[in-house]
Amino acid sequence: MKKRKLASLIIVGLLLLFIIATGFNTLTLKSKQPSPKPVKTVINQEAAVAHLSKAITFKTVSYQDRSKFDFSEFTKFIDFLQETFPAVYKNLEFEKVNDYALVYKWKGSDSSKLPIGLTSHYDVVPVLTGTEANWEQDPFSGKVVDEKIWGRGTLDDKIGVIGILQAVDYLLAEGFKPDRDMYFMFGFDEEIGGDEGANAIVNTLKERGITFDYVLDEGGAIVENMVPGVKQPVGVVGISEKGSATAELTIEGSGGHSSQPKDHTNIGRIASAISKLEDTQFKGDLRGPGEDMFEFVAPEMSFGMKYVFANKGIFEPVIEKILLQQPASAALIRTTIAPTIFQAGEQYNALPEKASAIINLRVMPGDSLSKVKKFIEDTIDDEDIKVTITGTEASKVSSVNGWQFKSIQQAARNVYQDAVVAPYLMFAGSDARQYDPIAKNTYRFLPVQITSEDLNRMHGTNEHVSIDNYMNAIKFYVEVMKEANK
Incomplete structure (x- = not known):
């Protein structure tokens, strides 16, 4: 009887220790989210919306059969960028790689610091034959209806190209001067692998001995109801694909x-x-x-x-x-x-x-x-x-502990203050993997808050982005450049 009572006491004691230990682990779990800082950026919304709207009208479509490319549309798009952002072309070094891949270099004041790179692509997938009538707005109209910008590239990924250039244009007007070199690199064939776009940019920069502290490309976004048990929207930054x-x-x-x-x-x-x-x-x-x-x-x-x-x-x-x-x-x-x-x-x-x-x-x-x-x-x-x-093998896994990831996380939190920003594994492909050989870290993040339905629209019917989301994307790029300067 005494042995049975002793055994019961031991079991109760062990159970109590288990509850105390696991409870302690739970209660002492600290947040990994940085406190957001107020964003004071004021963008000319009318002009910014007009720029993205116009960008959508160029049919820069990537086809698996490269002979189908209409490069006159790509040339028109490049000319449009130069006409739209004269301050960028005046103050940054610009070159074309393989005629259509675009590289901008913003010279920093401290050559001892490694540069960062922001990259996107301006090619888009074709509209599936037979689905044209299902679009509420023409896929290459760039129309602004119901506070949304409609068309191919509004989410994937002309929003990145125009958003980055709008941010640079804003910072130039504010007199911002980067400490480190900043590169902005835009591919033209990402949708079919990036062999002649991002890959050619990488080979060019590699020959010059350029190494990036980090490169940030499109990828994860801020999505609601993504993680069970988390009420806030979750912004996921791809650290590998x-x-x-x-x-x-x-x-x-x-x-x-x-x-x-x-x-x-x-x-x-x-x-x-x-x-x-x-x-x-x-x-x-x-x-x-x-x-x-x-x-x-x-x-x-x-x-x-x-x-x-x-x-x-x-x-x-x-x-x-x-x-x-x-x-x-x-x-x-x-x-x-x-x-x-x-x-x-x-x-x-x-x-x-x-x-x-x-x-x-x-x-x-x-x-x-x-x-x-x-x-x-x-x-x-x-x-x-x-x-x-x-x-292809999986890409390398980038750090979540250094200033590189933390600066991206901070920039996202500054704009989306309620979001939980976390690393994740990206399932799809991106140009980011092309930069692995010349970047210590590669990250993947599209700075917009979207629904699961929006994700399906990226390569599907009725692709569009809200004006608020687009403006927040510009603000994010402003913030990420400021954070990289600290």
Whole structure:
């Protein structure tokens, strides 16, 4: 009886210690958000809106088939910039790379400091044939209706090009002088990989020995209802982006008449391989940029969620299980598998001699292409299926502890005072990865507050941005240049 009572006391004591320790971790979790500073920037809204509106009218469309490019529209856009921002062209060094990529250098007073770079792109995706009538406003009209600017590029990414130049123009008028060199770099083929735009800029600057302290490109934005347990909008700054890889599974063998099939045909074996991959999946692991994100948002969560994340070492398996339940959060913690193409057969009564499948993978930092290939081969366990994989590795992971990230975070907080600003892992591609070889850090952030519907409009129908969002984007770029000067 005494032993049973003693055991009960020990269990109660351990439970009490557990509650005290985990409760202490929760209550002492400190916010990682800097206090916002009042923004005093006053932009000429009428002129700024007119500039973005006009920029949208140029059909600077990127096509996978480069022969379809209408470069006369790109030339008109470049001429428009020079006419619109004469002070920028007078005070900054300007050059064109590959005729259409644009580089502006604002000379700083202290050559001992590494420069920073702000980059965007002015090419846009085509309007899908047959969807033109679904647009409320013509996609290249740049019309201003209901306090919104409409058209291709309002979100992706002429807003970045015009927003940055508006900010520089404003700072020039204010007499601002940068301590460090600042570069503003605008690609013209980002939507098809950036090989002749951002990549050419990087090669040019690399030859000159230029190294950036950081480069800031488009990417994450400020989104409401993004993180469970956080009431405020969350602004996510990409500190890395996933790699994009294509795996092809192929099998060849005897065909024959469909009246006498083998138990396992070429189609069946490829289908089985895909089924195994979908059933197995890569292991979810809360690490790297995903882990960083929750470290920044956890202090702002409701108590229950904060308790779980403050004691991540204990609850990590539970957290990972929850994150894996939704595609968006699962993609944050694992390499994803998406079969997209299946090819086999030509005749309904003839067994195909060859079958193949294409799988798109978005690769986590730390998962190399060679590791991904081995995982596929081990999982499908079929020596007759050939696996080939091509693509890009994940970009490097940039720091969240240095002044570089903190200055971007501060600038965002200055403009969006209620937002929680945190690092994250970007799933899509951007020009930022091109700058990895010449930048110590690369970040990805589109300084607008948008909805999940707005995200779908970026490459879809009815792309538009509110005037308030656009004006805030300009103010952010002003703030980020000021913060980099400190």
